[in-house]
Every structure is written in structure tokens, then in C-alpha cells.
Amino acid sequence: GSGRASAAPAAEADLSGVRLTHPERVLWEEGGVTKQGLADFYADIAAWALPHLVNRPLSLVRCPNGAGKQCFFQKHRWEGLSPDIRFVDVGDAEPMTFIEDLRGLLGLVQAGVLEIHPWGSTIADIEKPDRIIFDLDPGDDVSWSQVIDGALEVRQRLGRDGLESFVKTSGGKGLHVVAPLTPLADWETVKDYTRGVVEAMETDAPSLYVANMAKRLRKGRIFVDYLRNGRGATAVAAFSTRARDGAPVSTPLAWDELSEALKADHFRIGNLRQRLDFLAADPWDGFFDLRQTLPKAAGRKSRKK
Numbered sequence: 001g002s003g004r005a006s007a008a009p010a011a012e013a014d015l016s017g018v019r020l021t022h023p024e025r026v027l028w029e030e031g032g033v034t035k036q037g038l039a040d041f042y043a044d045i046a047a048w049a050l051p052h053l054v055n056r057p058l059s060l061v062r063c064p065n066g067a068g069k070q071c072f073f074q075k076h077r078w079e080g081l082s083p084d085i086r087f088v089d090v091g092d093a094e095p096m097t098f099i100e101d102l103r104g105l106l107g108l109v110q111a112g113v114l115e116i117h118p119w120g121s122t123i124a125d126i127e128k129p130d131r132i133i134f135d136l137d138p139g140d141d142v143s144w145s146q147v148i149d150g151a152l153e154v155r156q157r158l159g160r161d162g163l164e165s166f167v168k169t170s171g172g173k174g175l176h177v178v179a180p181l182t183p184l185a186d187w188e189t190v191k192d193y194t195r196g197v198v199e200a201m202e203t204d205a206p207s208l209y210v211a212n213m214a215k216r217l218r219k220g221r222i223f224v225d226y227l228r229n230g231r232g233a234t235a236v237a238a239f240s241t242r243a244r245d246g247a248p249v250s251t252p253l254a255w256d257e258l259s260e261a262l263k264a265d266h267f268r269i270g271n272l273r274q275r276l277d278f279l280a281a282d283p284w285d286g287f288f289d290l291r292q293t294l295p296k297a298a299g300r301k302s303r304k305k
């Protein structure tokens, strides 16, 4: 069992009372995952998933007719939402949504949400990010071992700055490296710091890494996307499903699990529970307890520009 399981909210009790329309609707053809199946999946892994999902502004990928059909990003509140879904004013014309608990998460399932993309800050202080994320996007003809090396390279550079980091599969093609932060610095400072890390990677190994998002520069290289660290930018949450074939899930890994055999879409609704059952320890042990901040120079560097 996991260390986290003891702190588990009472998932089963909460599931009753959340009504799903069209529970039999197939959302992922491959694997035959229905809307009810998605609700059951989240209820089952709630203790693992909720800490990553609650109390943050959310961008949502909605696919009312399933993963292979038309999907759209939804950033703001809309009509007909479950009363379990909350709203937060981020300064836009319309408020954004957030959730507080499993009922809110199941409210998202009811609304046809197949991907959950939180901000890197919480509603307690939306102007102070409490994490940074590096989104490794391999260009064509980049090998998986090169992607792994890229994630390890980010980890090593953050480590030199005193930051412990964690890795997850994206559920798509790449890896995400995440470091929790004590929310002290503002968005600009944090984004500038992450850009500096990636620009240094490109300077030191231009044949491997690129800091510019232009697709044409990616051939044979990894775009290490630091733009996820801007105010209002998002990245898919740990334990969110993806609206892609096979119902993949963005899954936290221990660093020593990275391997040739374990690709970005390895874990999915159909096998994640089994993974969690067999884990000896939380692969992100310590993630929510770390107190760490950007190196002192980060703020000064950013103000010079």
C-alpha cells in the first residue's frame, strides 16, 4: 500500500449523489471506457489524484462525445455546471472553475471533461506559483532514451539550484518535470527562471535541446517548453486522463522507473489501479511537503531584462 492511502478521503461515500447523464456513453473506443467507467476510475484513485487537482484554476478539455470526436479547451465557467464546481475570479471577464473534492471531480466527468489542466498556482494566492514544470516535447526522430536524458538533464540543473524535482508521463508523447515551490516569487520571476534553465540547456547542447517553440526547430531535438510557467498557462495534471487513444493517464514516476519500456502513454485507465496497488512507496514521496524556493539570483536576473 501507499503512504498516501491512509490520508485517503472517503471516496465511495462521495460517489453516491453525483448523477451522471448517459453513463453508458463510450468515451474511449479502445478499452471501451464509458462515462461511468471514467467516474469510477477517478473515485477509485481519488486519494492520489485530488491533491493535484483541487483549489487551482482549471482549463478543461471537454469531449462530450468521446476522445475520438470533437474536443475543445474550456477556460471559463459555463452554463449547466454541477453545483459542486466552484468559481474563481482571475481577472478575466468570466471566472474560471475549480474543484474542492471528489464531488467536484465527478461534476467535471458529468460535463464531459476528459483532461484537467490546472494553473501552477492555487486559489490561496493565484499570483504566486507553487510549482514549476518543464514540458519535454520531442521532435520527430527523437528517441525515447533522448527524452529520458532530457528529463534527467533538467533534474540535474534544478538540483544544482537546490530544487528537488519529480517526473511524470504526459500521457501523450513526452515527459514533464515538476518542482514544487513555496509560493513566494511572482509569475514573471518564475517564468524567467525556467527560461534561463532551458536557454542554458540549448547553449550547452544545441544539437539536443531547443528553447524556441517553433516546430521547424524541433527536428531531432527536444523543445523544452518553459512557457507552461507563465500566468494563465497550464499543463495537464498528474493523474488526469488524456483525450487520446487508449485512455492514457499522466502518471507520476520515480526517477529510477524511467526506462526504454515505459513510454509516455504506458499508463492508462486500464492499468493504473494495478500500478498503484503494487507500489511500495509513493513515487512522488515528499512532493507536498518540500519547502524550496528559486535561487536568490533568479529575481535579480529577471529584473535586468
Ligand code: ATP
Binding pocket: 059, 073, 117, 135, 136, 137, 170, 171, 172, 173, 174, 175, 225, 228, 233, 234, 235, 236, 264
Ligand atoms: P505531449 O507529451 O504529447 O506533448 P502534453 O500534455 O505535454 O502532451 P503539449 O502539446 O506539449 O501536450 O501541451 C502542453 C500543455 O499546454 C498542455 O498540457 C496544455 O495544458 C497546454 N495546451 C496545449 N494546447 C492547448 C490549447 N489549445 N489551449 C490551452 N492550453 C493548451
Ligand code: MN
Binding pocket: 135, 136, 137, 170, 174
Ligand atoms: Mn508536451
Ligand code: MN
Binding pocket: 135, 137, 225
Ligand atoms: Mn508543449
